[in-house]
Amino acid sequence: MTDLFTLEAEVRTDLGKGASRRLRHANKVPAILYGEGQEPISLTLEHKNVYRAQQEEAFYSHVLTVNIDGKPVECLLKDMQRHPFKQLVMHLDFLRIDASHPVHVNAPIHFLNEEEAEKKGGNITHQINEIAISCLPADIPEFIEVDVADLEVGQTLHLSDVTLPKGVTSDELAKGEDHDQAVVSLNAPKGVSEETDEAEEIEATE
Incomplete structure (x- = not known):
């Protein structure tokens, strides 16, 4: 189960609705990582990995590790947007966490x-x-x-x-x-x- 809580991500610089639409057509999920006083980072993840992970109940409250271009960041899932009728994850919001902060x-x-x-x-x-x-x-x-x-x-x-x-x-x-x-x-x-x-x-x- 541990692998389900580790997701690979890439930083994305191509932003906007058109860019997000192109990502989804390529079976990728746009996301954003924010929190802990740092600048937000726009990310891209593989849809198949996200979809598999989000089927686990614990995914929504478990500490996740997002590897951003190989660098691990611990975070929590704060929001997930799904397609209204297709089995598609449209967007993810991740919140950085600090082990010493509630x-x-x-x-x-x-x-x-x-x-x-x-x-x-x-x-x-x-x-x-x-x-x-x-x-x-x-x-x-x-x-x-x-x-x-x-x-x-x-x-x-x-x-x-x-x-x-x-x-x-x-x-x-x-x-x-x-x-x-x-x-x-x-x-x-x-x-x-x-x-x-x-x-x-x-x-x-x-």
Whole structure:
């Protein structure tokens, strides 16, 4: 998997929409590298290598190595533009990183034991599928696990209920308690609550 996170790139000087169009026709992807107080660099990458790498979930939060004319640069993928209906990557934005500086990334969530939770008679609903986090580059998790086995029907897990890896903090929770987002819920099946309300009304009338 390591090779998927190392991409070969060349500096490009031919800029503009026309140049980008010509690159795509040649099965290449235009990109830009910026950050850490350095000048942005326009790059060209092989589309087949980018397309293969972007199929991996970790590609979007993993520290990547971009070899620019043979010189390795560590960075994160900050944006990717895809063709609206073709299987083509149109453009990439890379952010330089420094091992000693915290970075902000979105880590995907892996939900565990969903079937076990739904045996209680409810339906699992994902409120979010990734968590905005801050940490040093070396501490970036490939994903964050959220175990829903103990969820009861009608219960919701929030960000404050999620155990984050060591050295990792939630960007939302850092803003205050009002930003304690819902993560996942075990909801009663549709119609059950309505039937319960009707039954209670009948009992009350009787």
